Amino acid sequence: SSMNLKKYFVRALHRLQKGPGYTYKELLVWYCDNTNTHGPKRIIKEGPKKKLIWFFLTLLFASLVFWQWGILINTYLSYNVTSSLSIGFKTMKFPAVTVCNANPFKYSQVKHLLEDLDRLIEAALERILQPTPGNS
Structure with a gap:
């Protein structure tokens, strides 16, 4: 069976190498010839x-298929998205309070390293807060 x-x-491989032609017309003819749908x-x-x-x-039938796809996709997209978020706090037995730096x-x-960032932000704020010449 490995021989087969x-x-x-x-x-x-040979079929792929022969392949379709290069122009759109040749491509279309090749597709119509080799497709397993009967219309083309x-x-x-x-x-x-x-x-x-x-x-x-x-x-007609291709457009019907695309129309049905459109309906299907629209129906799918029209479903509501529901998300819920709940935050709960558990009571701690011991210790009641812990102090730690989260940073x-x-x-x-x-x-x-932050000095450059500070300078950049200062410059940006100056530009934003400058009064525009038209409004004075």
């Missing part, structure tokens, strides 16, 4: 009158 599998993959195949294979009928039928950084260690 190898043959199958080689054939698939018939558009290419049948005579001129039947071609037209199959074209309209394919168009993971020592201020004295990061102070020099």
Whole structure:
């Protein structure tokens, strides 16, 4: 069976290499030829009158499918989203009060890093608070 599998993959590779043409028309013809839906195949294979009928039928049913998808997506998006948040506090037996610094950084260690930020914010505030020339 591994031999058959190898043959199958080689054939698939050749089919991919041959592939569709390069222009949009060739691509369309290739798609219509190789699709397993019957409408597009018939558009290419049948005579001129039947071609037209199959074209309209394919168009009609494709648009029906897209319309149904639209309804489905709209219905899905119209559902309400419900979220609830509850905060509860447990009573502690012991110790009743704990004091600890929740800040993971020592201020004295990061102070020099914050100086640049302070200067930036000061400059930004100055620009914001400057009176505009038109309103004076």
